[in-house]
Amino acid sequence: xxxxxxQDFKKGQPRWCPGCGDxxxxxxxxxxxxEIGVAPWQTCVISGxxxxxxxxxxxxxxxxxxxxxxxxxxxxxxxxxxxxxxVWQVSxxxxxxxxxxxxxxxxNRRNININMILLNNRIYGLTKxxxxxxxxxxxxxxxxxxxxxxxxxxxxxxxxxxxxKFFARTVATDSPHTVEVLKAAHAHQGAxxxxxxxxxxxxxxxxxSQVYDKAGRAKNAIYVKHGEKLLFGxxxxxxxxxxxxxxxxxxxGVDGATLDDVLxxxxxxxxxxxxxxxxxxxxxxGFPVALGVIRxxxxxTYDEAVHHQIDEVNAKKPYHNFAQxxxxxxxxxxx
Amino acid sequence: MSEKxxxxxxxxxxxxxxxxxxxxxxxxxxxxxxxxATVGNSISTFPDYPADIRAPQGSLTGVSGFQVHVGAExxxxxxxxxxxxxAMNAAALKTQYKFAKPGATIIIDxxxxxxxxxxxxxxxxxxxxxxxxxxxxxxxxxxMTTMVKDCLANSxxxxxxxxxxxxxxxxxxxxxxxxxxxxVAFSYLHEKxxxxxxxxxxxxxxxxxxxxxGHNTHSSAANVYRIETKHKKPGRYMDITGNKATAxxxxxxxxxxxxxxxxxxxxxxxxxxVLHELSKHKSxxxxxxxCEDEIAGCCSAIGASFAGALGVTSTSGxxxxxxxxxxxxxxxxxxxxxxxxxxxxGPATGLPTKSEQTDLLQALFGRNGESPMPVIAACSPTDCFxxxxxAARMALEHxxxxxxxxxxxxxxGSGAFKLPELEAMPTIRPPYVPEELKGKxxxxxxxxNGARYWAVPGREGFEHIIAGIEKDSRTGVISTDPENHQExxxxxxxxxxxxxxxxxxxxxxxxDAELLIVGFGGTYGHLxxxxxxxxxxxxxxxxxxxxxxxxxxANTAEVLRKYPHVVVAEQNCGQLAAWLRMNVEGFxxxxxxxxxxxxxxxxxxxENFTRRFF
Numbered sequence: 028x029x030x031x032x033x034q035d036f037k038k039g040q041p042r043w044c045p046g047c048g049d050x051x052x053x054x055x056x057x058x059x060x061x062e063i064g065v066a067p068w069q070t071c072v073i074s075g076x077x078x079x080x081x082x083x084x085x086x087x088x089x090x091x092x093x094x095x096x097x098x099x100x101x102x103x104x105x106x107x108x109x110x111x112x113x114v115w116q117v118s119x120x121x122x123x124x125x126x127x128x129x130x131x132x133x134x135n136r137r138n139i140n141i142n143m144i145l146l147n148n149r150i151y152g153l154t155k156x157x158x159x160x161x162x163x164x165x166x167x168x169x170x171x172x173x174x175x176x177x178x179x180x181x182x183x184x185x186x187x188x189x190x191x192k193f194f195a196r197t198v199a200t201d202s203p204h205t206v207e208v209l210k211a212a213h214a215h216q217g218a219x220x221x222x223x224x225x226x227x228x229x230x231x232x233x234x235x236s237q238v239y240d241k242a243g244r245a246k247n248a249i250y251v252k253h254g255e256k257l258l259f260g261x262x263x264x265x266x267x268x269x270x271x272x273x274x275x276x277x278x279x280g281v282d283g284a285t286l287d288d289v290l291x292x293x294x295x296x297x298x299x300x301x302x303x304x305x306x307x308x309x310x311x312x313g314f315p316v317a318l319g320v321i322r323x324x325x326x327x328t329y330d331e332a333v334h335h336q337i338d339e340v341n342a343k344k345p346y347h348n349f350a351q352x353x354x355x356x357x358x359x360x361x362x
Numbered sequence: 363m364s365e366k367x368x369x370x371x372x373x374x375x376x377x378x379x380x381x382x383x384x385x386x387x388x389x390x391x392x393x394x395x396x397x398x399a400t401v402g403n404s405i406s407t408f409p410d411y412p413a414d415i416r417a418p419q420g421s422l423t424g425v426s427g428f429q430v431h432v433g434a435e436x437x438x439x440x441x442x443x444x445x446x447x448x449a450m451n452a453a454a455l456k457t458q459y460k461f462a463k464p465g466a467t468i469i470i471d472x473x474x475x476x477x478x479x480x481x482x483x484x485x486x487x488x489x490x491x492x493x494x495x496x497x498x499x500x501x502x503x504x505x506m507t508t509m510v511k512d513c514l515a516n517s518x519x520x521x522x523x524x525x526x527x528x529x530x531x532x533x534x535x536x537x538x539x540x541x542x543x544x545x546v547a548f549s550y551l552h553e554k555x556x557x558x559x560x561x562x563x564x565x566x567x568x569x570x571x572x573x574x575x576g577h578n579t580h581s582s583a584a585n586v587y588r589i590e591t592k593h594k595k596p597g598r599y600m601d602i603t604g605n606k607a608t609a610x611x612x613x614x615x616x617x618x619x620x621x622x623x624x625x626x627x628x629x630x631x632x633x634x635x636v637l638h639e640l641s642k643h644k645s646x647x648x649x650x651x652x653c654e655d656e657i658a659g660c661c662s663a664i665g666a667s668f669a670g671a672l673g674v675t676s677t678s679g680x681x682x683x684x685x686x687x688x689x690x691x692x693x694x695x696x697x698x699x700x701x702x703x704x705x706x707x708g709p710a711t712g713l714p715t716k717s718e719q720t721d722l723l724q725a726l727f728g729r730n731g732e733s734p735m736p737v738i739a740a741c742s743p744t745d746c747f748x749x750x751x752x753a754a755r756m757a758l759e760h761x762x763x764x765x766x767x768x769x770x771x772x773x774x775g776s777g778a779f780k781l782p783e784l785e786a787m788p789t790i791r792p793p794y795v796p797e798e799l800k801g802k803x804x805x806x807x808x809x810x811n812g813a814r815y816w817a818v819p820g821r822e823g824f825e826h827i828i829a830g831i832e833k834d835s836r837t838g839v840i841s842t843d844p845e846n847h848q849e850x851x852x853x854x855x856x857x858x859x860x861x862x863x864x865x866x867x868x869x870x871x872x873x874d875a876e877l878l879i880v881g882f883g884g885t886y887g888h889l890x891x892x893x894x895x896x897x898x899x900x901x902x903x904x905x906x907x908x909x910x911x912x913x914x915x916a917n918t919a920e921v922l923r924k925y926p927h928v929v930v931a932e933q934n935c936g937q938l939a940a941w942l943r944m945n946v947e948g949f950x951x952x953x954x955x956x957x958x959x960x961x962x963x964x965x966x967x968x969e970n971f972t973r974r975f976f
Contacts, residue, residue: 100661
């Protein structure tokens with residue numbers, strides 16, 4: 028049992044708009060941290076710029092609210108300098124995938140042991156309503172009055188493309204599931220990406236409406252769990268099966284389909300092909316939105332490898348302080 | 363042939379080794395300077411690389427030079443023009459002869475002056491000496507390639523490896539000219555090639571062959587020279603480049619402060635060697651990260667500082683542009699950070715391998731908002747060590763980012779470095795938040811110096827957030843209150859202004875100079891040499907050189923107002939002059955500005971100052 032409660036991680040009065048997904052997520056994060064049980068003084072939350080980047084101000088932990096897009100790079104330095112800290116990086120879709128896209132992919136590639144939260148409302152809220160890199164093609168906003176003419180990023184694809192080892196998705200309003208996913212992200216050693224689908228009530232209301240409430244999720248989402256059958260629907264009457272190079276929806280007992288046809292989720296599979304297929308499913312294609320830990324593969328973490336190398340070299344090299352370092356040079360004496 | 367040769371005493375000599383980029387000119391030059399330093403001579407070296415990645419062999423654009431200045435008394439620069447030019451091929455002679463003094467001795471490898479070589483070097487006739495108006499009597503023309511091949515014929519080495527030893531033949535010949543002890547060179551080689559003794563042996567034989575060639579043919583050379591050391595400063599020394607000295611300064615400062623050293627960096631000429639050097643020293647606990655970009659280099663260093671390390675980021679001008687926003691974050695977070703800018707020619711890509719002082723105003727002002735930041739400029743290769751140490755100390759003790767300016771000239775140049783003792787270096791005491799403030803502390807509380815207390819994550823009871831957004835000076839929470847912003851702006855400024863820095867020293871004729879020469883950073887040696895030359899001619903000249911640029915030394919105005927003429931000489935269009943005019947009321951200096959990407963030329967400086975002020 029953890030000695031902490033959600034209250035121990037709370038600070039201040041959030042200033043987000045009433046109904047903003049950030050409120051829901053913040054409450055889940057407080058709760059998850061309490062259940063994880065790492066002390067507030069050993070926890071560090073780092074954000075960039077944007078509505079969601081205000082989050083560290085409402086944490087009773089150590090925190091930094093930095094500059095636009097750079098939270099992952101800053102978190103990398105924090106973790107390397109102080110590996111005993113539990114490091115959380117919080118970004119929105121603009122902060123994390125537009126201006127900070129480079130740091131997002133490289134943090135995943137290196138596999139630095141930080142938890143990377145991506146609060147995705149598919150809009151720029153703080154600057155009052157411009158399209159983001161996750162807004163769908165044709166999206167009408169203040170900066171795209173005739174609709175965007177560009178395709179969005181799909182965060183999982185970016186994460187996998189950067190050789191990411193952990194990807195999970197949850198919905199801000201689904202608190203118990205968010206807590207569960209956050210705990211899994213913490214438990215995973217390495218870069219853990221958690222995409223949180225959240226609503227912006229002012230500038231992009233209803234963007235995730237198909238999965239934003241419980242009834243919607245029952246119909247339009249699938250909760251994936253490692254080792255369990257990929258079943259969904261109000262009565263779990265549907266399942267996901269493989270067809271050729273893709274997925275299809277089957278209904279066991281109908282048209283000759285059986286429960287054996289339904290895939291068992293393997294989040295630990297090194298090959299991310301099917302995990303990516305799960306992550307890219309969308310309601311517009313007739314598939315449910317996958318929620319839960321989609322990929323969770325063990326691999327050496329960057330911070331451990333860095334410190335391991337330092338220890339290894341330290342054991343081999345004969346010099347361990349500045350005075351000894353000087354002696355490794357060609358030295359002459361003038362008398 | 364007589365075994366006796368005339369030895370002539372010399373005060374100083376400048377030797378320029380030149381050849382293809384792959385000819386090993388730097389190694390030859392380095393060995394010569396080390397051999398000279400061992401007998402107590404003052405040394406200064408400077409490499410002159412081509413910007414081309416790998417130009418075709420024997421072509422004009424592929425020539426690289428390495429200049430070594432050896433002196434009996436203290437010398438300050440690698441010298442303007444050389445007394446001896448070693449040209450390993452026709453292209454080297456063609457491009458490097460302009461760096462030779464009139465009447466300089468020219469050493470060439472005649473085997474590299476064939477028809478094709480001459481064509482590549484764009485000579486029109488076979489009379490290359492005539493084309494360049496070089497007196498053949500000053501030329502030591504020697505078939506080096508042939509002799510190196512003969513010397514190593516039985517070595518079992520392949521032809522390519524044998525040809526790589528040509529540089530050692532030239533070195534041996536120069537060692538003979540200046541009466542150097544070649545056994546010092548032998549031990550240098552055996553240490554350098556400790557794991558390849560066959561290579562060391564081969565090189566040793568070639569040096570000996572070059573030396574013997576000089577000895578056996580001395581009748582064709584006018585004299586043999588020797589540089590006798592006049593004022594020895596006893597102690598233990600090593601040869602060090604500016605970049606290596608900078609890396610050592612950071613290591614020393616971190617150890618003195620009891621902190622881990624973290625370097626976040628991205629490769630960029632001419633700063634990359636600092637990343638290379640620090641990456642080697644994991645046994646000292648140094649963490650280096652080659653980041654995805656310049657921004658991440660700076661940002662990760664800020665993260666490391668927040669987490670309790672000495673955060674450093676290294677770059678050159680274009681990278682400094684990219685780091686600006688993050689540097690500003692460090693200003694408002696009030697965290698320790700050292701930003702090393704090894705200046706090169708600009709703007710944009712500019713002259714990547716050449717040296718300028720054109721980033722000064724960028725370091726001082728190149729950020730949004732009121733963004734005060736201390737700036738320190740290193741004066742010489744060996745001073746890079748002390749400047750890096752001071753920059754780290756200032757950053758840690760005053761919880762502020764500090765810009766350390768060096769330049770390609772001091773970074774790549776080298777000098778004899780008297781081994782420092784860490785015990786004798788100034789203490790470094792970061793303002794950790796005192797335990798007794800637990801419960802009362804807020805993130806923007808300051809110590810008596812105005813430095814924000816440093817509460818390193820992992821300490822219970824000091825959980826806090828710092829942010830790039832303005833905070834209330836008392837509570838540390840976000841504030842847009844106008845009075846508070848005014849106050850915080852002032853507090854950040856005063857913190858930097860109150861950092862103690864040493865007084866400006868006046869060298870030369872401090873009491874009665876007609877002319878005060880003022881400079882900063884890497885031009886120290888050339889300006890000093892210019893002053894020395896003018897004083898030797900009987901002129902009253904003084905010099906004041908800025909190492910601390912922000913804050914300025916307290917006596918700055920007093921010094922600048924004392925002399926009839928003040929000339930601010932710098933390798934930009936007047937950036938230090940502008941900064942001084944801004945800070946010293948009524949001060950209106952004369953200026954000397956050069957933006958050529960090359961170090962100053964002492965002779966040119968002396969002529970210019972004499973014409974204008976005497």
